[in-house]
Amino acid sequence: MERQEDFRFLTGRGCYVDDVRRPDMLHAVVIRSPMAHARILGIDASAALELPGVVAVITFADIRKFAKPIPQRTCPLPGMEKFLQVPLASDVVRYVGEPVAVVLADDRYVAEDAAEMVFVDYDSLDAVVDAHAAMAGGAVVHEQQGTNVASAYEVGRGDVARAFRDAHYTRKETFYVHRHSAVPLETRGLVAEWDPVAKHLKVWGAGKVPFANRAILADMLQLSPAAVDLIEVDVGGSFGVRGDFYPEDFLIPFASFHVGRPVKWIEDRRENLMATNHSREMHCELEIAVDAGGVITGMRGKVVADLGAYVRTNPGVMPGKGTQFLQGPYAIDHLGFEVRAVITNKTPAGTYRGPGRYESAFFRERLIDIAARELGIDPAEFRRRNLIRADQMPYDAGALVPGQPATVYDSGDFPAVFDRALAHFGFDDLTALNGRCVDGRWHGIGMACAPESTGGGPGEHARLELRHGGGFDLFVGSSSAGQGHETVMAQVLAESLGIPCEGIRVHHGSTTHLAQGFGAYHSRSAVMGGSAVVAVAQKMREALLARAGQLTGTPATSLKWDAGRVVREADGQTVATLAQLASGLPDCGPADHGLVGVSASFESNRLTYTFGVHLAHVSVDPATAQVRVEKYLCVEDVGRMINPMIVHGQTVGAAVQGLGGTFLDEFKYDESGQLITGTFADYLLPSSTDFENVDALTLELCPSPSNPLGVKGAGEGGIIGTGGALANAVSNALAQFGVSVTRLPMSLDNLARSLRQSRAGGTGVAR
């Protein structure tokens, strides 16, 4: 089914945040630190303030009364609360891009002129840019804390020491995933409007978690949540990073509050690359123990996650979930991990599509291939021997995140998905190409398996209004960043009520429409939001039976709902059509509560789990180190699909994003903490000529038992296995050169270096 939202996007009639304009609106430019670590000795804004059109320059002195640290939202790990970010730097800056002041002017061009004229006097301090160096001593990023380790803990289950003592074979390897992130095509932005008479604040440009952000913002501005509306307009991509509570989410509303005029701020691309959450950067020393039958009996390791300069709303997800998912889809009885989350003088980190999962899948799946090669077992067979079986479901994978319950894979037939994936890919035929040279290019086949947790709780809300004319307005608490939720939610409602999708208008994500909502994260919208729609449809059916009873004088108990009309239960005779039920209703707008309206929620803290297999065929030119992805397939069991076209599009899009992340995207810093990839000329994203042979196969084998739709979340599974599958494929292609990829990205430079090293007789370990 084609998407409802497409028409306005295709004709240029979408309304993204920069399209919002308010009367008398000012433009904000955020002045950011050019230094990674420095003391602020003073700020002189006098020259800027003399420029015609400049209204204010806001510094820490102005926000002092409201300044408090931005709280964490998800997966807080012990100790992290000591490293939170205050929206404007007061005396010390800790990363290039940290907000130092905000200029407000009548015009964006003038605001940028003025920003150049604000003089900030910095006294440079030593910067620490590497997580291991940060742990080893030297510069302390938050002097008062005396350490750069924000969180350190150990988790495990079983008796991992015994598993390793008794092992037939053990193998340890050290891995690294580079710093990269979502980089949506639309940069962040906000329009804030404080009404001093009504004492009400409106903020356009919310995303991901508007209700949670409203609570944070209202608290910081010392307002009641009811005095604040966060309004979600069209959103040009999120992939995890947009909509967390950033410093600007306080600063721009505060600016409007401060000067009493509407304020717009639109991030430019350089700011986006240095100020929006980075992600993924993680070191891992991982070791497995295998018995004589090729069964993995133990896994242990050390995880070090680089959080950057501050703990933002959810960086704990990276080390927390990264460690939780290290065991992946395999039944491994004995586990033991040491985890450290470390502060450095770099942009703060957060979640990016498949957070922690992409990293852990790369570590695990690469190590499994290394071990399979050394053991002389076919890598597919090695995985098959260890995959959790259908008869082991639901499978308790242990509690590996402090403060969180055990991971329980809810359902799935991993071996069946695995075999379907291999067959669809033509693995048995293609694998003969492994390590062979054809027309001057060395070929490799690689795979990665990964489960994915989806459907994050705790709940979701929906409200449904029957409108004059017989249409419906559906309000959902989950938000959208372009995934197609307007279409999907309309489909769920249409199916639940037995009516066509036409006539259903879906409104999402804004705090104006519903009392409560949670948003879009953790691949949860179909699971939680869709289930809330099922619940609200059920309530609407009851309300319409009652209305039909009133209108016709028939007892509601003798009526039933049947495909968009009310019928007599006894003989199926129509009592009232939807149009008749809607007759007499006032013609009110979408924001109004009508006469026939119901609200419902779906609550569940039980996660759903998908299972995916990624398969890659690559060829490498040994002279240039250029990798061509000849064929890529992502297979995932999502339980049930509501809109197959959207699921397929999400999966292929995620996979290509992952291919780009594995080969191209990288935030690089020099030793002083300068971000040296501050434009799209340096931070490389995949283009249409990079990866053309990518496909996805989505299965509906094992519906989730945790929700009425049986759905499991989609959208992140397509990226999770990319690093692991591609690293295995490239390593297989270059095995005879002694190249074994243990570090990402596999950029041209990095692969060329490992090939040169191998030719020079070095280790050839790809870095």
Place this chain on the structure above:
Amino acid sequence: MNDMVRIQLQVNGANVEGTVEPRLTLADFLREHLDLTGTHLGCEHGVCGACTVLLNGDSVRACLMFAVQVDGADVVTVEGLAPEGALTDLQANFRRHHALQCGFCTPGMLTTAHAFLRECPCPSREEVREAISGNLCRCTGYIPIVDAILATAEARNDGGAQGAGEPK
């Protein structure tokens, strides 16, 4: 910077006049002065292609041009590709092939593809991929976009309907 310049041009078939600063970009002129917000800004340094518009029929980056440079020219933005309420065949194929998700790159993709198909009406898949290689998309993986453009070319070459037809 404050010496204002008077310009006159055609935008989506209509005569437009404006008085602008020389440093005002074409993208900001279209968005801020004419309220044509379909043209998007993704990077403002000429890499992402979201701001692509048609200038005398050629696709250009509106973030890399100044409004004063288009004095006397004919500009078509995404809003001008089809009459109000209608889609061109190319737009309809984008919808059919799910060639957009968040929709932010879509105006630039459409204008780029529109100019390309006029110049190269029978493209190979390779040529389509190269034609849009200067337009970044973070959502779709490009594959459905290439499919949509190819399907449009094929239908046109088979004598199929041209949707709402050529831009004004």
